[in-house]
Amino acid sequence: MVVQKFGGTSVADPDAIHRLIEIVRTARSRDGRGPAVVVSAMSGVTDALLAIAAAAGAGRVDDTISTLEQLRERHLSAARALAPSEADAALGTYVNAQFDDLVALVRALAVLREVSPRTLDVVAAAGELLISRIVAAALAKAGLPSEWVDARHAIVTNDDHTRAMPLSDDTDAAVRSSVLAVIDAGRVPVLGGFVGATADGDTTTLGRGGSDYSAALVGAGIGAVEIQIWTDVDGMLTADPRVIAKPRLVPHLSFAEASELAYFGAKVLHPSTILPAVRRNIPVRILNSRKPEGTGTIITAEPPPAATPLTALACKRDLTVVDITSDRMLMAYGFLRRVFEVFERFRTAVDVVTTSEVTVSVTVDNCRHLDAITEALSEFSQVSIEPGMALLCAVGDRLRNEPAIAARAVGLLEEVPLRMISQAASRRNITVILRQADLPHAMQRLHEEFFT
Ligand code: ADP
Ligand code: ASP
Ligand code: MG
Numbered sequence: 366m367v368v369q370k371f372g373g374t375s376v377a378d379p380d381a382i383h384r385l386i387e388i389v390r391t392a393r394s395r396d397g398r399g400p401a402v403v404v405s406a407m408s409g410v411t412d413a414l415l416a417i418a419a420a421a422g423a424g425r426v427d428d429t430i431s432t433l434e435q436l437r438e439r440h441l442s443a444a445r446a447l448a449p450s451e452a453d454a455a456l457g458t459y460v461n462a463q464f465d466d467l468v469a470l471v472r473a474l475a476v477l478r479e480v481s482p483r484t485l486d487v488v489a490a491a492g493e494l495l496i497s498r499i500v501a502a503a504l505a506k507a508g509l510p511s512e513w514v515d516a517r518h519a520i521v522t523n524d525d526h527t528r529a530m531p532l533s534d535d536t537d538a539a540v541r542s543s544v545l546a547v548i549d550a551g552r553v554p555v556l557g558g559f560v561g562a563t564a565d566g567d568t569t570t571l572g573r574g575g576s577d578y579s580a581a582l583v584g585a586g587i588g589a590v591e592i593q594i595w596t597d598v599d600g601m602l603t604a605d606p607r608v609i610a611k612p613r614l615v616p617h618l619s620f621a622e623a624s625e626l627a628y629f630g631a632k633v634l635h636p637s638t639i640l641p642a643v644r645r646n647i648p649v650r651i652l653n654s655r656k657p658e659g660t661g662t663i664i665t666a667e668p669p670p671a672a673t674p675l676t677a678l679a680c681k682r683d684l685t686v687v688d689i690t691s692d693r694m695l696m697a698y699g700f701l702r703r704v705f706e707v708f709e710r711f712r713t714a715v716d717v718v719t720t721s722e723v724t725v726s727v728t729v730d731n732c733r734h735l736d737a738i739t740e741a742l743s744e745f746s747q748v749s750i751e752p753g754m755a756l757l758c759a760v761g762d763r764l765r766n767e768p769a770i771a772a773r774a775v776g777l778l779e780e781v782p783l784r785m786i787s788q789a790a791s792r793r794n795i796t797v798i799l800r801q802a803d804l805p806h807a808m809q810r811l812h813e814e815f816f817t
Pocket of ligand 3: 632
């Protein structure tokens with residue numbers, strides 16, 4: 366059996382959910398059981414919920430309640446369209462009760478003027494919890510026996526709220542007893558992605574885009590033969606379609622290549638998705654829910670036999686480069702430890718690192734603690750900050766054995782000022798940091814040369 370994960374646009378409205386139903390029906394009749402279905406919140410809902418929490422925390426109650434009422438209506442109208450009968454009245458009651466709770470919570474937050482990460486997770490999780498119920502009811506209505514599974518009973522995480530880490534052994538066991546049990550009973554389990562709970566039962570979320578990760582955890586837990594990511598593009602493309610007009614489909618990727626692309630900005634896959642798949646050697650397939658007949662992108666342990674020089678490009682915007690300079694770095698050990706300790710203390714991840722004689726340059730995409738980080742680093746070095754930077758990354762297994770490919774890629778960018786260049790030991794990617802304004806041109810140059 367397979368896991369099928371549907372992203373926000375694939376559950377955006379009743380039409381999209383009708384397409385989902387047919388995709389599930391096809392898988393079920395092919396495999397004779399399952400599939401396990403994981404859904405994201407309807408598109409835009411997570412953003413809206415997070416904005417509501419932020420506004421409530423700032424004491425603005427009226428606009429938050431009116432946005433919540435719009436979200437209530439969007440979910441109720443989907444529920445009415447997909448599961449209209451008397452027998453489905455319980456669904457409407459559930460949706461209303463969830464929104465009543467959210468309204469009460471938001472009012473409380475507005476009084477307290479404070480939103481803790483723990484509370485934020487309760488608000489953010491609502492999108493997936495709601496739509497998964499609606500999809501479960503819609504499948505049943507369409508003649509597919511289904512059962513809603515509360516994701517908080519399946520995905521067990523630590524308590525690092527808003528970016529919780531799943532505990533793999535506990536999650537495997539919980540997925541077997543919640544999701545696999547439903548499949549074994551002949552039904553289609555439907556659960557919300559992105560959401561989990563601590564062992565104590567506190568709601569957590571896995572970080573933005575985390576539904577892909579949930580799907581992979583479910584796939585590993587039930588021993589699926591394939592983890593399918595159904596989205597709004599044909600698969601992994603040779604470049605971000607928001608930057609390059611007509612990128613091509615990459616039919617086959619290795620796990621290692623997919624991990625690097627996801628990590629360096631290919632939003633179509635959450636960077637952690639591959640880990641559970643690798644653990645159990647389960648292929649991951651990316652598919653377009655508007656074109657279910659497509660073959661998509663298949664991601665496996667084995668790299669594709671006839672690889673092109675590069676497999677794909679990825680990019681990330683809104684990065685800040687931090688240069689840390691000190692002559693104490695010269696020939697000294699312990700300096701890098703001090704530097705990275707500061708980033709660790711402020712829980713800020715660093716993407717790319719390069720060093721020269723007396724300077725370490727790093728990029729960060731989360732600037733929440735940048736002032737405090739600068740202050741702490743300034744105790745033992747000079748710090749300079751450059752915002753408005755972007756990362757461009759070329760990925761391909763062939764980079765490992767053919768140094769000429771990296772040379773050609775960097776050579777093509779000769780007119781673009783490159784702030785940092787990095788090729789890590791995997792040698793599967795070559796990454797450059799450049800000004801954000803130069804990104805589209807640089808990306809086009811590489812894409813034309815390698816993919817058209
Ligand atoms: P979903 O809601 O289905 O999870 P996402 O918005 O998270 O969808 O991811 C799909 C989007 O990822 C695409 O619409 C596309 O704009 C973006 N994307 C960025 N880079 C790539 C890439 N290399 N290949 C495909 N899509 C990409
Ligand atoms: N709904 C969540 C988000 O928008 C999770 C996901 O879409 O994968 O981040
Ligand atoms: Mg996504």
